[in-house]
Amino acid sequence: MKTLPSLSLAGIIITSLLGCQSSNLQYQDNKTSHQLQQSAVNSNLGYDIVESLTVEVGPRLAGGKNDLVAVKWAEDKFKSLGYDKVYKEPVKVPVWSRGDASAEVVSPFPQPLVITALGGSVATPENGLTAEIVRFHTLADLKKAEPAQVKGKIVFIDQKTERHKAGNGYGKSVGGRSKGAIAAAKKGAVAIVIRSIGTDHDRMAHTGAMRYKDGIKKIPAAALSAPDANQLNAILKRDKKVVISLKLSPQHLGYSTSYNVIGEIKGQNKPEEIVLIGAHLDSWDEGTGALDDGAGVSIVMAAGKHILDLPTRPARTVRVVLYAAEELGLIGGKQYVKTHKNELNNHYIAAESDFGAGYIYRIDVNVAPQKFEQVKNELSSMKINGVELGNNEAGGGPDVSMMPSLGVPVASLRQDGRDYFDYHHTPNDTIDKIDPKALAQNIAAYTQFAYLMAQSTTDLRPIKKK
Amino acid sequence: MKTLPSLSLAGIIITSLLGCQSSNLQYQDNKTSHQLQQSAVNSNLGYDIVESLTVEVGPRLAGGKNDLVAVKWAEDKFKSLGYDKVYKEPVKVPVWSRGDASAEVVSPFPQPLVITALGGSVATPENGLTAEIVRFHTLADLKKAEPAQVKGKIVFIDQKTERHKAGNGYGKSVGGRSKGAIAAAKKGAVAIVIRSIGTDHDRMAHTGAMRYKDGIKKIPAAALSAPDANQLNAILKRDKKVVISLKLSPQHLGYSTSYNVIGEIKGQNKPEEIVLIGAHLDSWDEGTGALDDGAGVSIVMAAGKHILDLPTRPARTVRVVLYAAEELGLIGGKQYVKTHKNELNNHYIAAESDFGAGYIYRIDVNVAPQKFEQVKNELSSMKINGVELGNNEAGGGPDVSMMPSLGVPVASLRQDGRDYFDYHHTPNDTIDKIDPKALAQNIAAYTQFAYLMAQSTTDLRPIKKK
Ligand SMILES: [Zn+2]
Ligand SMILES: [Zn+2]
Ligand SMILES: [Zn+2]
Numbered sequence: 001m002k003t004l005p006s007l008s009l010a011g012i013i014i015t016s017l018l019g020c021q022s023s024n025l026q027y028q029d030n031k032t033s034h035q036l037q038q039s040a041v042n043s044n045l046g047y048d049i050v051e052s053l054t055v056e057v058g059p060r061l062a063g064g065k066n067d068l069v070a071v072k073w074a075e076d077k078f079k080s081l082g083y084d085k086v087y088k089e090p091v092k093v094p095v096w097s098r099g100d101a102s103a104e105v106v107s108p109f110p111q112p113l114v115i116t117a118l119g120g121s122v123a124t125p126e127n128g129l130t131a132e133i134v135r136f137h138t139l140a141d142l143k144k145a146e147p148a149q150v151k152g153k154i155v156f157i158d159q160k161t162e163r164h165k166a167g168n169g170y171g172k173s174v175g176g177r178s179k180g181a182i183a184a185a186k187k188g189a190v191a192i193v194i195r196s197i198g199t200d201h202d203r204m205a206h207t208g209a210m211r212y213k214d215g216i217k218k219i220p221a222a223a224l225s226a227p228d229a230n231q232l233n234a235i236l237k238r239d240k241k242v243v244i245s246l247k248l249s250p251q252h253l254g255y256s257t258s259y260n261v262i263g264e265i266k267g268q269n270k271p272e273e274i275v276l277i278g279a280h281l282d283s284w285d286e287g288t289g290a291l292d293d294g295a296g297v298s299i300v301m302a303a304g305k306h307i308l309d310l311p312t313r314p315a316r317t318v319r320v321v322l323y324a325a326e327e328l329g330l331i332g333g334k335q336y337v338k339t340h341k342n343e344l345n346n347h348y349i350a351a352e353s354d355f356g357a358g359y360i361y362r363i364d365v366n367v368a369p370q371k372f373e374q375v376k377n378e379l380s381s382m383k384i385n386g387v388e389l390g391n392n393e394a395g396g397g398p399d400v401s402m403m404p405s406l407g408v409p410v411a412s413l414r415q416d417g418r419d420y421f422d423y424h425h426t427p428n429d430t431i432d433k434i435d436p437k438a439l440a441q442n443i444a445a446y447t448q449f450a451y452l453m454a455q456s457t458t459d460l461r462p463i464k465k466k
Numbered sequence: 467m468k469t470l471p472s473l474s475l476a477g478i479i480i481t482s483l484l485g486c487q488s489s490n491l492q493y494q495d496n497k498t499s500h501q502l503q504q505s506a507v508n509s510n511l512g513y514d515i516v517e518s519l520t521v522e523v524g525p526r527l528a529g530g531k532n533d534l535v536a537v538k539w540a541e542d543k544f545k546s547l548g549y550d551k552v553y554k555e556p557v558k559v560p561v562w563s564r565g566d567a568s569a570e571v572v573s574p575f576p577q578p579l580v581i582t583a584l585g586g587s588v589a590t591p592e593n594g595l596t597a598e599i600v601r602f603h604t605l606a607d608l609k610k611a612e613p614a615q616v617k618g619k620i621v622f623i624d625q626k627t628e629r630h631k632a633g634n635g636y637g638k639s640v641g642g643r644s645k646g647a648i649a650a651a652k653k654g655a656v657a658i659v660i661r662s663i664g665t666d667h668d669r670m671a672h673t674g675a676m677r678y679k680d681g682i683k684k685i686p687a688a689a690l691s692a693p694d695a696n697q698l699n700a701i702l703k704r705d706k707k708v709v710i711s712l713k714l715s716p717q718h719l720g721y722s723t724s725y726n727v728i729g730e731i732k733g734q735n736k737p738e739e740i741v742l743i744g745a746h747l748d749s750w751d752e753g754t755g756a757l758d759d760g761a762g763v764s765i766v767m768a769a770g771k772h773i774l775d776l777p778t779r780p781a782r783t784v785r786v787v788l789y790a791a792e793e794l795g796l797i798g799g800k801q802y803v804k805t806h807k808n809e810l811n812n813h814y815i816a817a818e819s820d821f822g823a824g825y826i827y828r829i830d831v832n833v834a835p836q837k838f839e840q841v842k843n844e845l846s847s848m849k850i851n852g853v854e855l856g857n858n859e860a861g862g863g864p865d866v867s868m869m870p871s872l873g874v875p876v877a878s879l880r881q882d883g884r885d886y887f888d889y890h891h892t893p894n895d896t897i898d899k900i901d902p903k904a905l906a907q908n909i910a911a912y913t914q915f916a917y918l919m920a921q922s923t924t925d926l927r928p929i930k931k932k
């Protein structure tokens with residue numbers, strides 16, 4: 001009885017924060033939301049989960065040796081956390097293995113370069129290939145080039161990735177990685193190397209998915225670390241003719257079956273309506289996938305657990321989805337909307353965590369415009385966790401990005417990702433880069449979000465499709 | 467004529483800093499020292515030199531492909547800077563080539579580990595070796611262990627290197643790297659892996675020299691990156707039996723000839739007396755040797771150039787020595803004192819720069835105790851460059867460390883090396899880690915030091931030998 005007055009006081013404060021609109025239901029929900037936030041920020045659960053994943057599984061490339069180890073880990077973890085229902089859904093994934101990668105400057109100043117194969121790249125000939133490089137500042141510049149300038153050469157795209165809180169630098173430069181090989185091959189290049197899509201100055205190259213196009217020659221594609229890209233520039237300043245050699249031995253090995261792994265907290269009033277929070281279970285193979293996306297996995301798994309620990313289940317079902325093969329092209333996300341196409345109209349709202357473990361500073365949504373203020377009101381207790389209420393322009397995250405066009409409302413919980421691209425897709429993506437306090441704040445935000453949306457009395461549809 | 471009054475004013479200020487002891491000669495020397503400091507901090511010369519070395523030569527392992535490229539570069543650079551005399555002296559160096567290095571956790575949680583061979587390590591069998599690990603916190607703990615605990619296993623020494631301004635952490639942990647293989651082999655270990663001797667948390671392993679001992683089995687030796695050492699600990703916490711595999715393919719390929727490369731500024735009054743400033747030209751093979759020791763090379767080469775630019779030569783000869791094969795055991799430094807044994811009594815004082823490019827905050831010396839105050843007085847204009855006058859306990863730097871026991875006075879210009887061991891002996895030792903302003907301040911300090919010592923009127927001997 002002693003704690004009641006102070007809890008009531010907290011309730012009154014929250015109520016007054018909300019102005020005079022709050023119903024009694026909302027008063028109770030906000031009290032619970034406040035309690036959930038407190039439990040989450042004071043819990044180590046999330047850190048323990050990401051530690052377990054990165055230590056006991058480690059790297060888990062979709063289709064690779066550890067992929068099904070990760071799937072098993074996820075099922076076991078959901079079960080040990082006491083989720084009401086745990087299941088998995090098959091996802092067909094390509095099998096690509098990295099092999100080795102090496103490169104050197106052959107002339108004018110022989111020396112090794114640090115590179116890594118881009119995900120999906122074909123191999124070079126077994127003994128490598130050797131050619132002059134031709135530098136372009138951006139993919140757009142490459143597209144404008146005369147084919148004669150490119151033919152027979154190794155294209156070098158040298159665009160720097162800017163550091164931004166919201167990660168906007170990535171979108172500006174990543175085209176060189178994903179589409180550079182197509183543009184280079186069209187003009188007769190024999191290979192492509194890019195300045196890593198990263199904000200660090202470490203001697204580590206950033207991998208990531210690249211694409212080919214039917215009918216256009218598949219050429220080997222690799223990334224150079226930032227200091228190595230600088231080095232090529234310094235050499236080019238001294239001598240316009242720079243010859244490098246490149247040796248990559250990745251292999252394409254057909255297809256295998258991976259799984260989206262799902263844990264549910266069954267809603268007590270509207271069990272068929274779903275609040276989806278997700279992350280992707282796969283990772284690139286060179287780090288242990290701590291920030292990308294072990295953090296997200298631990299955030300959504302732990303958020304669900306905090307809701308499971310409530311005395312009663314919320315109204316709607318909270319579905320935690322760990323997607324397969326995000327890194328290879330949102331494959332698990334695309335499969336999910338196929339598998340669940342008949343159920344999508346029961347998806348109340350969806351959000352994915354896939355940007356590391358930096359503090360969440362804002363939540364954006366994409367809901368019916370006339371309901372936007374009402375939803376913000378319902379989410380307003382997230383402010384006690386340092387989360388502002390933002391705009392109605394959310395995308396939802398990579399694996400749920402196809403949902404808005406299918407009519408499903410989404411939310412984006414915006415993280416401070418200033419250092420995310422220092423480590424992204426490198427061997428350096430390890431658990432020491434995660435701040436346990438920031439991770440706990442993320443979990444608190446997802447817990448509040450999932451709970452409040454599972455209790456919401458607002459109809460969020462129809463959303464404006466873009 | 468317009469600038470004369472202000473120069474005189476500077477001279478008066480310096481004179482008053484020195485109290486009333488300054489002679490007219492010293493007044494002139496301090497004025498020149500002040501001018502040298504100003505020219506040096508406002509010059510890009512040093513940065514241009516280290517950029518030239520790291521771009522046009524890059525990595526330059528003693529005995530390796532680029533070693534003689536570096537020697538040629540150094541001779542050409544001395545000549546182009548206008549040194550009075552440029553020559554080289556042969557140094558016999560062992561030839562060791564790194565080959566490849568890989569490691570994995572075999573059980574309980576299969577995953578790759580990031581390692582690098584320690585310099586001088588033998589190879590594993592061609593298909594690698596697989597064994598259980600046994601962890602020790604320090605080399606001392608390994609030495610105390612029961613052989614039965616170690617026999618047939620891979621020793622894992624897990625000591626962290628502390629971060630200190632003066633780099634003291636290195637001395638505490640480096641024994642595990644240099645002597646661990648001997649201690650482990652004595653107890654029957656099949657290999658040794660150590661936590662990298664480094665202060666960073668990057669996924670890069672730090673190489674560095676290790677030793678064997680006649681009569682004790684040579685076992686393969688490698689370093690793990692800090693996150694990988696953490697990972698082994700996290701796995702050991704879950705399962706005491708951890709099996710790893712290790713594959714290293716370094717080769718010992720006999721001996722070859724390298725060179726100490728020397729540039730001189732001939733003294734006009736006492737040309738036979740030598741002020742030696744040095745650095746080592748060789749580097750490890752994975753970075754470009756920017757901090758270790760391209761910085762030192764550029765500091766002493768540029769310092770000499772600023773003295774060359776004076777209207778007249780100083781009294782004594784300034785000898786800039788770029789040592790061969792420091793990394794393989796101070797080989798160039800040891801050869802130098804042999805080659806110059808009849809001239810050592812003409813070495814007035816010696817100092818080496820080999821701790822990166824952080825700001826110099828203090829100069830220590832090792833001179834005759836009764837001359838210590840007088841020398842400090844002569845060096846006092848270094849204060850305008852932010853350099854304090856320190857103690858009489860200097861060691862002089864690795865390649866001159868054998869000189870004090872041979873009676874030669876030395877100085878240690880102490881650098882802020884707080885981040886030096888973040889990059890030391892890793893691929894990450896690249897030029898972007900050098901702050902051009904701090905480098906210029908180092909050059910100013912070496913310029914003032916070399917000039918003032920070349921002009922000194924104090925007899926620095928006999929020093930106290932330790
Ligand atoms: Zn991701
Ligand atoms: Zn990713
Ligand atoms: Zn060194």
Ligand SMILES: [Zn+2]
Nearest residue numbers: 750758793891
């Ligand atoms: Zn070194």
